[in-house]
Amino acid sequence: MTSKTAAQAARFVTGSTLRHVIVMAGTGAIGLMAVFAVDLANLFYVSMLGDTSVAAAVGFAGTINFFHVAISIGMTIGVSATVARLLGAGQSAKARQVATASLAFMVLVTVVLSAATLLLLEPILDVLGATGEARELTRQFLYITAPTLPLLAIGMCTSALMRSTGDARRAMTVTLTAAIVTAILDPILIFGLHLGLTGAAISNVIARVALAWVGLYGVARANRLIGRFQARRAWDDVRPVLKIALPAVLTNLATPVASAYVTHAMARFGPAAIAGQATIDRITPVAFALIYALTGAVGPIVAQNLGAGRADRIRETILNSLGFVLATVALAWLVLAFAQDGLIRAFSAQGVTAEIISTFCSWLVASYAFVGCLFVANATFNNLDRPLFSTIFNWGRTTLGTVPFVAAGIKHGPIGVLVGQAVGSAIFGLIAMIVAWRVVRRLPMVDCARLARRHADEPAAASVSVPGAAAGNTVAPEVQ
Template sequence: MTSKRQVDSARFVHGSTLRHVVVMAGTGAIGLMAVFAVDLANLFYVSLLGDTSVAAAVGFAGTINFFHTAISIGMTIGVSATVARLLGAGQRTKARQVASASLVLMMLVTMVLSAATLLFLDPILNALGAAGETRVLSRSFLMITAPTYVFLSIGMCTAALMRSVGDARRAMTVTLTAAVVTAILDPILIFGFHLGLTGAAISNDIARVALALVGLYGAIRVNDLIGRVRVARLWSNSQPVMKVALPAVLTNLATPVASAYVTHAMASFGAAAVAGQATIDRITPVAFAVIYALTGAVGPIIAQNLGAGRADRIRETVRNSLVFVLLTVALAWIVLALAQGGLIRAFSARGDTAVIITAFCSWLVASYAFVGCQFVANATFNNLDRPLLSTLFNWGRATIGTVPFVAAGMRHGPVGVMIGQAAGNAIFGTMAMLVAYSVVKRLPMGDCAALASKDSNRLEQSVVNVPGAAAGNTVAPDVELKELPARGG
């Protein structure tokens, strides 16, 4: 029974790496597509109200939501990398202890950030350039949705845990649930009960609660990935995760910072330009869900092979991921180019809104090949114990690669803003991928095994030793498995 569990837990150290990338990215993409489809559905339904201010309000609220999501994603990267590495090394007990501590930590961090968002909401909206009716609507929407960020973080954490063990299907189900709930409730609350934007906000809240409940069921009851939470060891069990998570959070925050600057730049051209940017920001995650899923999909594959000392499979995984990115972008480009007319009609786009959608779907969409390169590079850095490189490249793209290029593009209108952003993505995405290849190329088998062994030993000390215990007294590694028996799925 034990050996079967270990084989199931470390499934990425065997078989085709390309197949693992396709399956993990594909199922992760369906799940992410569901999450992003929630935002897209909200925008679609509120756009039917025929008020540009309402669509712009969703855009401003989405920018703030992006910050919270980025922090949660950064923390799940740390959780997934650490837990998958332990599973790859056959240390399931430690993996469960780390998973439970990480879930509690994510909940605490998210609740603090939600409270801070509500406290400083007015200054935040002022900084983004929200004004008039749009500002009032944005504030109203966020007052309803910000308190439920904690449920979103629970769903994201549990889905990441299931990906780390290779249960891609159930991880996908977590996020699909939110999409189904939103698809059902949005038209009912927005039009049936005539609640408008408030109905969209309430729908978001209910979907997040459903997301958390389904995720907890899959992680606890089906995969037995959550051990008993021990407050005395909460910090020591979280330290290995935070080693990766803190740089990953800093890395992920770069993207919403850049997005906030772009939104501020668009605001200077009026509500129609902000609405156009908001539409693009919700189309692209759905169209490129596979690319957005790559960091979470490739990470566990690299981490498990690192734990098993398989540097050859790590190189192969990175190479296959890059090919996958290029093919995905090519396909999405064709689809968006053909569908742009339908998108303009569906979102009732006019003026600058329609111009922005046309420009993006026609040719600017190609820049996402470089965004994909950076996602693959980030997954490589985060799981090969070089997370600061991810931070460096993402912040480089968010500052040097965004501010001067967007400022120059503003002279040519809202489309110029998008061109400037695309240029920065191309430069930094290429640089990040070249450095990632260099890191992987210099990783011989011996160094790979040594790195995994070093982190495993450090993690064992943090998990097994009990702070404040008598000298020489430790807890048996399997103590939590005895206290919380495995559950069937």
């Protein structure tokens, strides 16, 4: 990549930060919304089969997959942050080396994790409280889909790499392609060939193949950010990424742990409660795709401006992101409040399932304003080398912000479980955002400038450090 190309790649260091946030979040949301909408469609199709055990199986499998996605997100955060900083500092050759080695490392890790999931599937299902037919269906679904989790990781990593260069359109295309493939195959396999949940699993596999292929093409051919893998240098290239990725993975695992705990709590109220939870778990990513995409949008903008020594633009980006979160939640709340009856009918929800959907759409959806604050705070901590804060707040929300509140709410049924989870998330999201803003306010421009010079003068292995970061601190991020 020429120096001119590298300069063009660092496109976030000039222009309106609000426009960058909107464009990056908007294009990212289109891809995410497409994927999550198809995931929602999966649940819609299987719910038409009229068996709550099938819907519950989708919920249990989704909780397990959530762990893999969280790990992959944590690793892509490290890759994206490191590559974006190198591009911001004008070090395009190092950026390519890091991207290539990191992608290979992600594949290796996810292959091991996929194998471990299948080997330990029975005790995992025991922990989640899966029983009876729902347990057997979950097992069948994961036996088909779990081996393709490395393909999902490739798609996520390549999409993040394209976002780190500012190529939001191609990053969106990666997830959009997988969504289109799934949307076409789902009704054919589930109903046309009468394969039911197995058809949904096969559709999932084929979509992941498309996801990985389009992602690799975009990164390697269009952005030329993937080069020849050099085994001798691989560890040196991956090491600075792991300094960010390992704490990010640890932080991101907090969310699926909390989700697993809530799923376990819901399981005692039967398949109908699990089906209700599974439904809102698939409504929220569609309704809040902009917020989920925002973490991926904020990271590269902050990282490039950090590499360029622009503390003022970092502060401006965070403020714009917060305003974006509040506007998005307000709009989603309004839409879901009016659409709840249609959603209940669409998913053939009755009894407890319908009550859960109605309560969420009427009131609990507002809690996502605080979830959005936590996402923005995580992106800030991750890219300013304050990952310890992300770890503290995410795991704080998972433990102190989930267990006691859900334990208190469980006495009032499945609705009480959801209310308890929402209250705990609100408390930790608000505190995290306050701390993140204090970190940004104290970020002196001179330190940013010093970091930019270090990126230009020091080897890649040292280019991840930020002045003032505590020894051993590393990153944590977004999400999704």
